[in-house]
Amino acid sequence: MTADPKAGFPLLAARPGLRYLDSAATAQIHQTALGAMSGHDTRRRANVMRGTYALAEAADAAYEAARATVAGFLNAAADEIVFAAGATAALNLVAHAFGATLRAGDRVLLSQAEHHSNFVPWLMLRERCGIVLDILPVQEDGRLDLDRLPALLRAETRLVAVTHCSNVTGATTDVAAVVAAARTVGARVLLDGAQAVQHGPQDVRAMGIDFYAFSGHKCFGPGGVGVLWGRRELLRGLPPFQGGGGMVGEVGLDGFSWADPPRRFEAGTPPIAQAIGLAAALQWMMTLDWPAIHAREARLCGLAIDGLQRLPGLRLLGPAATDARAPIVSFDVAGLHPHDVCQVLDQHGLALRGGHHCARPLLAALGVEACSRASFALYNDEADVLALVDGVARAMKVLA
Amino acid sequence: MSEVQALYQAAIKQAAADAVGGGELAQADGEARLDNPLCGDRVRMQVALDGGRIAALAHQTRGCLLCRAGASLLGARAPGMDRTQVDEVTNALAAVLADQAAVPDTWPELAMFAPAHAHPSRHKCALLPFKALQAALAAAEDANERR
Numbered sequence: 001m002t003a004d005p006k007a008g009f010p011l012l013a014a015r016p017g018l019r020y021l022d023s024a025a026t027a028q029i030h031q032t033a034l035g036a037m038s039g040h041d042t043r044r045r046a047n048v049m050r051g052t053y054a055l056a057e058a059a060d061a062a063y064e065a066a067r068a069t070v071a072g073f074l075n076a077a078a079d080e081i082v083f084a085a086g087a088t089a090a091l092n093l094v095a096h097a098f099g100a101t102l103r104a105g106d107r108v109l110l111s112q113a114e115h116h117s118n119f120v121p122w123l124m125l126r127e128r129c130g131i132v133l134d135i136l137p138v139q140e141d142g143r144l145d146l147d148r149l150p151a152l153l154r155a156e157t158r159l160v161a162v163t164h165c166s167n168v169t170g171a172t173t174d175v176a177a178v179v180a181a182a183r184t185v186g187a188r189v190l191l192d193g194a195q196a197v198q199h200g201p202q203d204v205r206a207m208g209i210d211f212y213a214f215s216g217h218k219c220f221g222p223g224g225v226g227v228l229w230g231r232r233e234l235l236r237g238l239p240p241f242q243g244g245g246g247m248v249g250e251v252g253l254d255g256f257s258w259a260d261p262p263r264r265f266e267a268g269t270p271p272i273a274q275a276i277g278l279a280a281a282l283q284w285m286m287t288l289d290w291p292a293i294h295a296r297e298a299r300l301c302g303l304a305i306d307g308l309q310r311l312p313g314l315r316l317l318g319p320a321a322t323d324a325r326a327p328i329v330s331f332d333v334a335g336l337h338p339h340d341v342c343q344v345l346d347q348h349g350l351a352l353r354g355g356h357h358c359a360r361p362l363l364a365a366l367g368v369e370a371c372s373r374a375s376f377a378l379y380n381d382e383a384d385v386l387a388l389v390d391g392v393a394r395a396m397k398v399l400a
Numbered sequence: 401m402s403e404v405q406a407l408y409q410a411a412i413k414q415a416a417a418d419a420v421g422g423g424e425l426a427q428a429d430g431e432a433r434l435d436n437p438l439c440g441d442r443v444r445m446q447v448a449l450d451g452g453r454i455a456a457l458a459h460q461t462r463g464c465l466l467c468r469a470g471a472s473l474l475g476a477r478a479p480g481m482d483r484t485q486v487d488e489v490t491n492a493l494a495a496v497l498a499d500q501a502a503v504p505d506t507w508p509e510l511a512m513f514a515p516a517h518a519h520p521s522r523h524k525c526a527l528l529p530f531k532a533l534q535a536a537l538a539a540a541e542d543a544n545e546r547r
Contacts, residue, residue: 337439337464337465337467339439339441339463339464339466340408340464340466343408344404344408347403355440356439356440369440369442370439370440370441398404399465
């Protein structure tokens with residue numbers, strides 16, 4: 001990584017006054033992803049897995065190379081990588097395909113810290129087929145209350161679907177503990193990795209999980225593409241989610257047969273250029289010094305916690321420490337609505353989100369309806385943190 | 401005055417703080433609860449009618465300053481109005497926000513929302529209590545027709 005952490009991000013270069021603290025919602029796109037997409041669409045643009053002409057074969061090769069790169073980022077095999085429209089689409093895919101193997105009375109365990117993307121699809125599945133949902137509570141600081149996990153697991157528990165990292169508190173899940181507990185009842189484990197991937201490559205094999213979902217726009221890649229990783233043997237046993245071109249073997253008036261994974265789960269024309277852009281972003285990420293970046297992110301997170309908690313009437317949500325957490329700092333200012341706080345911050349060049357962050361069950365557990373959230377990525381620096389603390393102090397004065 | 405100072409001018413903050421009409425009616429002819437899915441803001445609006453006009457109004461508002469100021473303004477001005485007048489002021493506020501339309505002479509208080517024109521994501525905040533009042537009046541009308 002270059003000395004200037006903002007280098008390589010065209011939007012940040014074009015807007016040097018911007019202090020972008022909303023990477024948990026969407027990270028800025030790296031120029032390598034933009035270049036890869038532009039290069040593909042200007043030199044190799046064609047549909048994939050359909051044409052036999054040279055241009056189409058070049059597109060096929062680029063698309064499958066992107067799949068292989070994603071596999072490398074996750075320490076997985078390429079045929080275990082399914083491209084989807086985003087993390088939400090990937091999670092819905094599991095809720096439909098894995099969900100099709102469940103019966104009334106089977107149980108799925110979620111946590112109260114889930115983003116709506118890993119909550120609502122399971123509520124919908126419950127409505128469709130009568131599964132039972134169990135909810136793992138969170139502790140006061142928003143971390144999953146893993147002490148209560150064993151008691152919630154039953155013989156009927158088929159899946160434990162939890163966040164890898166909270167989009168509100170930054171709390172990172174103790175995956176080993178979740179997997180160990182889930183295995184005692186033979187349950188599969190799905191991790192929502194949407195918030196984790198922008199903080200470095202992941203090792204799904206080492207984690208011992210069964211499914212992993214993430215989106216491209218949160219790891220310096222383009223929007224409109226996401227990834228579902230699933231264990232090969234699991235994916236092979238699942239039915240398709242959506243029907244259409246590409247996901248079938250034979251099709252006749254009497255029926256159809258399924259293609260093998262991953263194509264079984266990629267009905268229709270996939271997000272080709274986006275997958276290639278995502279792969280370029282991940283390839284770039286794999287060249288970075290992640291221990292150094294993690295140390296830097298933890299330092300920024302600690303600075304933000306220290307600075308914000310000194311402001312009167314401000315309550316931090318989430319863990320007090322910077323270990324086992326992503327650099328996401330959410331807070332509530334007594335008497336002030338986060339929309340108003342973030343509106344004032346915007347006037348000072350600070351872009352961060354106020355609201356419920358699509359995690360209403362978690363916010364209810366934390367005792368707030370909405371909150372402000374600052375999320376830091378590898379391109380943020382100390383000046384961003386100082387501006388945040390100063391901006392919140394100013395907002396308190398303006399809104400008083 | 402900076403843009404943010406204009407948005408959060410004294411009139412907005414004062415109206416929000418006054419919270420005129422905040423509370424609950426012992427007996428309502430109609431009520432509605434509206435949410436802003438963007439932020440979770442919520443307005444519960446109750447009305448009691450007399451001859452088609454608002455005899456009493458109460459709201460429970462959980463939201464930002466713009467939302468609370470709007471609810472408070474309605475608490476002060478809406479009693480005595482009928483449904484058509486509520487529709488007119490709602491449309492007038494929507495036009496002020498979306499199109500920088502002139503503030504009607506009969507509702508000079510709407511001027512305090514004019515700076516929000518530059519912030520489209522906040523238009524729903526200001527409009528939420530007005531739409532909640534429209535919905536409460538519609539509910540009252542429906543209930544009356546069922547009687």
